[in-house]
Amino acid sequence: MIVTGSERRISELCSSWRKEGLTVGLVPTMGALHEGHLSLVEIAAASSDRVVVSIFINPTQFGPGEDLEMYPRSIDDDCRAVEALGAFAVFTPDVNTVYPDDFSTEVHVAGVSQGLCGTARPGHFDGVATICTILFGIVKPDLAVFGMKDAQQLAVIRRMVTDLRLEIEIVAAPIVREPDGLAMSSRNKYLSAELREEASLIHGGLFAARQLALTGEKDCSLLRKAFIDHLRKAHMLSVQYAETVDPYTMLKIDKIENRVLLAVAVFAGTTRLIDNILIEPEV
Secondary structure: OEEEOOHHHHHHHHHHHHHOOOOEEEEEEOOOOOHHHHHHHHHHHHHOOEEEEEEOOOHHHOOOOOOOOOOOOOHHHHHHHHHHOOOOEEEOOOHHHHOOOOOOOOOOOOOOOOOOHHHHOOOHHHHHHHHHHHHHHHHOOOEEEEEOOOHHHHHHHHHHHHHOOOOOEEEEEOOOEOOOOOEOOHHHHHOOHHHHHHHOHHHHHHHHHHHHHHOOOOEHHHHHHHHHHHHOOOOOEEEEEEEEEOOOOOOEOOEOOOOEEEEEEEEEOOEEEEEEEEEOOOO
8 A cells, every 4th residue: 555645656657557547436535534534434445446534634624723733643553544444545644745835725615514513613624625626636537435424524525526517426324323322523532531422312312302303203403403402411511513414415494294303413522523314204
């Protein structure tokens, strides 16, 4: 496996694969890889001939006071893990490579980037869209894999690829969870044992809301209430948002008629965790 921070090297490598008639799959990450990330690599390996994993902690998607400096870093372990799953290259650019001094472009995807994390983290999705556009331009993948845990990010990337006619297949990977239901996240490492135990209530609350919908409840405000009520059992969790939205447009939905995404952001102490569950109407 090749590990390089050189834009030219990774671009030439991917170009040589395409000339051989091989398909290229990209898994963009910020490192600190867990089983959720590794499932993306497995999906990419099953769907393409050559997998590139990018590891870049993107400063433009962090806001003031967020955890850019504290964000976990484990690049050697990450490289070993993805190599074992069949990755052919890891792209590890530095900030100056991605954003040279004369860099002056920002990609903004309207609509789907508004509300939810777009409101809670102003500018976040501009940073996400910009770095993904850069990576797509360097690697020129046939497909790219993103996790469904970051549902709004997935919607933003899908919209961007469609609008800009980038001809990249965006593959959505299911959420990978711990045995107690907590969605896997690099930020779970910040949690104390007590916070970690309480954080498992997030999935329980999502499940409670979904079960309510399965009884025939169509009023989304009651589903949101069921989630929030479930978390009242915790002493150190606080809900930042709990919204029912269309999974593709991120527009708010008040009554279940088609599939609905219940998307949530919860602070466990000072650590912000996001999660979601897809709710299908009864047929």
